[in-house]
Amino acid sequence: MTRADIVVIGGGAAGFFSAINAAEKNQNLKIILLERGKEVLTKVKISGGGRCNVTHAEFLPKELTQNYPRGEKELLGPFHTFMTGDTIEWFEKRGVELKIEEDGRMFPVSDSSQTIIDCFLSETRRLGVEVLLNQSVKEIQKEKTHYIIHTSLDSFSAEKIVVASGSNPKIWKLLEGLGHTIIPPVPSLFTFNIKDSRILDLPGLSTNAAVRVLDAKRKTLLESNGPLLITHWGMSGPAILKLSAWGARVLEPLEYRFQIEVNWLDTISEEEVMEELKSLKYNFGKQTLLKYAQFDLPNRFWQSLLRAAGISESLTWAEATRENLQNIANQLTAGIFQVDGKSTFKEEFVTAGGVDLKEVNFKTFESRLCKNLYLAGEVLNIDAITGGFNFQNAWTGGFIVAQNL
Numbered sequence: 139m140t141r142a143d144i145v146v147i148g149g150g151a152a153g154f155f156s157a158i159n160a161a162e163k164n165q166n167l168k169i170i171l172l173e174r175g176k177e178v179l180t181k182v183k184i185s186g187g188g189r190c191n192v193t194h195a196e197f198l199p200k201e202l203t204q205n206y207p208r209g210e211k212e213l214l215g216p217f218h219t220f221m222t223g224d225t226i227e228w229f230e231k232r233g234v235e236l237k238i239e240e241d242g243r244m245f246p247v248s249d250s251s252q253t254i255i256d257c258f259l260s261e262t263r264r265l266g267v268e269v270l271l272n273q274s275v276k277e278i279q280k281e282k283t284h285y286i287i288h289t290s291l292d293s294f295s296a297e298k299i300v301v302a303s304g305s306n307p308k309i310w311k312l313l314e315g316l317g318h319t320i321i322p323p324v325p326s327l328f329t330f331n332i333k334d335s336r337i338l339d340l341p342g343l344s345t346n347a348a349v350r351v352l353d354a355k356r357k358t359l360l361e362s363n364g365p366l367l368i369t370h371w372g373m374s375g376p377a378i379l380k381l382s383a384w385g386a387r388v389l390e391p392l393e394y395r396f397q398i399e400v401n402w403l404d405t406i407s408e409e410e411v412m413e414e415l416k417s418l419k420y421n422f423g424k425q426t427l428l429k430y431a432q433f434d435l436p437n438r439f440w441q442s443l444l445r446a447a448g449i450s451e452s453l454t455w456a457e458a459t460r461e462n463l464q465n466i467a468n469q470l471t472a473g474i475f476q477v478d479g480k481s482t483f484k485e486e487f488v489t490a491g492g493v494d495l496k497e498v499n500f501k502t503f504e505s506r507l508c509k510n511l512y513l514a515g516e517v518l519n520i521d522a523i524t525g526g527f528n529f530q531n532a533w534t535g536g537f538i539v540a541q542n543l
């Protein structure tokens with residue numbers, strides 16, 4: 139049995155951030171980090187397409203929390219202690235500069251996730267944190283004054299433990315054994331599979347749109363707007379990813395089969411479109427409708443939507459009936475699409491679910507049920523939309539855990 143002051147379970151973002159900051163605060167502590175794999179930080183490595191989207195340039199706690207479908211309320215206090223600015227400073231102090239991209243995402247200037255990994259590994263070496271690989275935790279025993287942890291290879295005892303095992307069902311089971319409630323995991327952040335002739339030949343096209351998820355009675359279940367990207371298999375982009383994150387628990391029971399209504403003109407209403415179409419009819423009577431795209435839509439897309447509205451190649455604006463115009467307005471502002479399944483968003487995917495947030499004290503990230511057991515990162519029922527927010531949750535949790543260990 140190996141004794142330590144602190145054992146951290148999980149060699150990911152939250153585990154490393156907890157261990158390093160705890161060691162920084164008190165270098166006399168013996169800290170052991172247990173990782174089941176033969177490598178650490180594997181998700182950091184592949185994150186953000188290999189560039190690691192470390193955080194997001196949002197500097198107001200309240201605004202930042204609004205990117206978390208689960209955890210919004212709970213993270214407000216913690217963000218007042220450690221958030222974006224602190225993350226930037228933390229890495230800068232250790233020689234890692236971050237840069238902001240146009241959409242607010244922040245990456246290491248090197249554009250390589252390896253920079254983050256190298257920083258963490260060199261910090262653990264400098265501070266004497268023992269990182270042990272191939273140590274899959276199988277059992278967590280709670281004794282009166284300490285915890286005993288059995289792995290596939292060894293046993294460890296420590297007064298305090300940090301569980302930072304990500305979305306790992308086995309550890310969730312062990313935490314259940316200690317009395318915790320686990321909110322069942324469901325996928326979050328995914329794209330919609332849609333086979334529809336209107337978008338079939340247009341992968342790569344992106345436009346600002348408003349999207350509503352409809353129930354069987356065509357009532358709105360969820361809505362969002364923002365850039366929508368047409369892909370080879372359906373639709374992606376922020377407007378869709380937001381729906382997948384906020385709708386993670388609503389869409390799962392539907393088995394990811396439902397209808398969406400898309401307004402390709404975002405905030406422009408059907409009535410406004412009708413007015414504009416009537417004016418086109420009045421002013422450009424001799425032109426065929428398909429010839430020139432309107433509303434700043436790409437030509438091919440305009441033609442595709444008009445064909446779906448039943449407009450023939452030769453129809454001129456003068457010949458267009460009120461019904462023709464109504465059909466066009468409808469396609470532009472209220473097109474119905476059938477979603478049939480989901481696909482992984484490869485840049486970043488996360489799981490909604492984990493330890494029930496009611497059972498955690500967010501001043502310290504300590505379990506309310508097990509004294510001296512701390513939780514950080516995706517093991518908790520916290521997740522965010524894409525953009526660097528999921529890592530920010532890991533950094534914030536890890537930092538606060540370390541201050542309270």
Ligand SMILES: Cc1cc2nc3c(=O)[nH]c(=O)nc-3n(C[C@H](O)[C@H](O)[C@H](O)COP(=O)(O)OP(=O)(O)OC[C@H]3O[C@@H](n4cnc5c(N)ncnc54)[C@H](O)[C@@H]3O)c2cc1C
Nearest residue numbers: 148150151152174185186191275304486515516526528529
């Ligand atoms: C492809 C991809 C790209 C992503 N890109 C981004 C991005 O750019 N920006 C962003 O903010 N978020 C991104 N995310 C999400 C982000 O990676 C996670 O939110 C984050 O890694 C969670 O950190 P964590 O430490 O809680 O869990 P993890 O990073 O999953 O780490 C948990 C660790 O615990 C270990 N472990 C599990 N069970 C045991 C056990 N029984 N014993 C010992 N060890 C165990 C695991 O092997 C793992 O190393 C991405 C996710 C994916 C999948």
